[in-house]
Amino acid sequence: MSKNDFSSFTSIPKSWPFEEAVKLADRIKSKKEKSDKPALLETGYGPSGLPHIGTFGEVARTSWVRQAYQALTGQPIKILAFSDDMDGLRKVPDNVPNKEMLAQHLGKQLSRIPDPFGTHDSFGAHNNAQLCSFLDHFNFEYEFASATDYYTSGRFDAALKRVLEVHDEIVAVVGKTLREERRATYSPVLPIHPETGIVMQVPMEKIDPVAGTVVWRDENGKAFETLVTGGHAKLQWKADWAMRWYALGVDYEMSGKDLIDSVKLSSRICKILGGEPPINLTYELFLDDQGQKISKSKGNGLSIEEWLQYAPEESLALYMFNAPKRAKRLFFDVIPKATDEYLKHVSDWAELEKNKDRLDDAEKEKIYNNPAWFIHQGQLPEKAGSPITFAMLLNLASVANAERAEILWGFLKRYDDTVSAETHPMLSKLVDCALAYYADFIKPNKDYRRPDDKEKQALTSLADKLRAVQGQSVTADELQNMVFAVGKEFEFEPLRAWFGCLYEVLLGQKEGPRFGMFIAVYGVSETIELIETALTRE
DSSP, rough: OGGGGOOSSSSSSSSSSHHHHHHHHHHHOOSSSSSOEEEEEEEOOOOOOOOOOOHHHHHHHHHHHHHHHHHHHOEEEEEEEEETTTTTOOOOOHHTTTTHHHHHHTTBBBBSSSTTTSSSSSSHHHHHHHHHHHHTTTTTEEEEEEEHHHHHTTHHHHHHHHHHHHHHHHHHHHHHHHHHHTTOOOOOOEEBTTTTTTBBOOOOOEETTTTTTTEETTTTTEEEEEESTTEEEEEEHHHHHHHHHHTTTOOOOEEEEGGGGHHHHHHHHHHHTTTOOEEEEEEEOOOOOOOOOOTTTTOSSSSSSHHHHHHHHHHHHHHHSSSSTEEESGGGGHHHHHHHHHHHHHHHHHHHHTTGGGGHHHHHHHHHOOOOHHHHTTTTTTTOOOOOOHHHHHHHHHHHHSSSSHHHHHHHHHOOOTTTTTOHHHHHHHHHHHHHHHHIGGGOOOOOOOOOOHHHHHHHHHHHHEEEEEESSHHHHHHHHHHHHHHHHTSSSSSSHHHHHHHIIISSOOOOOOOHHHHHHHHHHHHHHHHHHHHHHO
C-alpha cells in the first residue's frame, strides 16, 4: 500500500508497529470479500499457569500494532485474547495449592478440573480470571475468548467438520514432521472420553465428515463414536491454531522464535482448510544473565513482579517495545537503562507536543516514532516525566547509603525546592524504586578502590576548585565543565579514565552519572567531603 492511501500521513512512520500496520492494511485491502468486520489480531494464552512477563510482552506489542493501524487507517480493529482452556492438564504446576487433588485430574480439560484455589468453577476459569485481571491492570483493550466456550457453543462446528473433510491431507502434512511411531497413530482430532473426561490422544479408526464423527478406542479397547462438534472433541494444538485462524478469520498474530516451525505448519493446515493464514511477526526470546533462554520452570529470568518492584511499568513497556526481533537479556541490570530511556522518550515527546502547531512533517513523524506515544496510547499524560534520572537517584542512594525516601527527597528539594510527590508522581515512584534497587543490587556489590598518585592529585585539584565556588550559585553544566577541565589538566587518556576514577573511587561502582549533575544534586560541600573521605580511605 502506498503512503498516499493514508490521508493523514505525508509519510509513514518508520517504527516497527507502523511497518506491521502497513502489512495489515495491505492484507485487509486485498481481501476478495469486503467486510465491515474489524481487522482481527489474536494473541494466545495457555491457562495451565499464571500470566507472566512474556504474556505482557506479546499483548503489549500486539496492542501497539493495533494503535498504529488505527492511526494510519481509522478503520476498526480488535484484539482477541484467546485462552486454550480446553487443553488437558499435562502436569501439576509447582505454584498451586492442593496438588494431590489436581494430580487426580491429569489429562482432563483445564475448564473441567476443580479450582485448587477454591475461588472459581474450574482451574481454567481461575487462570482465565487471572489473565483478564492482569491485562486489565495494564489497561489493554481486548476481547477475551475461551476455547471451551467457542467449542461448546458451536462457533467452531463448521470449521471442525471441514477438518474431517480434509483429515487425510492434514495428517499427511503433519506426518512429515513426526517420528515414524507417532506418525502411525496421529490424528488432529482429540476426542473427549465420555466416561473419564480425559482428552484422548488416540488413532482414529473411522472419519465420517458427513455425520461429523470419529470412531476410536480407549486403552481398554472399548470403541466410541464421538461427534467432533459441540465440545465433544478438540484439536491437536497446531491444527487447532490453524482451525482458529480459518474459523475466525484472524488477520494478525505474533509469536516467539521457538514457534517458527509451528507457524509454518499451522499456516499450511490453514490453507488446506481453505483459509488465509494471518500475518505473523516472529519475536526473539529473552535471555538470562548467562545468555540462556529464560524459562518459567527454571526460574532463570526476571518476572514481571520483580521488574515492577524496581522500576515503573512504563520502563518494562519500553523494554518490550525496543527491537522485538532481537534477542535481549532480561535481567536486573537492564532495568536502570530502560527506565532512563523511557524518561528521555517521554521528555522528547512532551517537548514536541508543546510546539505541535509549528512542527513540519518530519518533526511530527518523530511523535509517531517515539515509543512513549505507543506506551501511553497516543495521549501524553500529565506529570509523566521526572527532572532527575533514575541513574542519578541510584547514585544518590548509593553515596548517602539511603534506606528511607526522606533522605533522597532531602537532596532533591535542596536542588529544586519545587519538587514533591504531588507535583512529580513519577519522581516519587522512582525514589521508592531506587531505594529497593539500591538495597538489593548496589549496596551488596559496592567496591571502592584506592586512587593512584595521579588520581589523588586530580581529586585534590577537583576538591580545591569546588571549594572556590562553595556557597555560590553554580549550574550543573558549569560543574561538568570543571570536572572535564581537571581531567584534561592531568592528561587522562582516554578522558573516560578520569570519569572511571570518579565512579570507582568515590561511588564504588564501574559506571555512574553525568558528574556535574551529580555534584549539583548531591551538593558541592558534600562532594568535597566525599573526595576527602576517598583520599583518606585505607
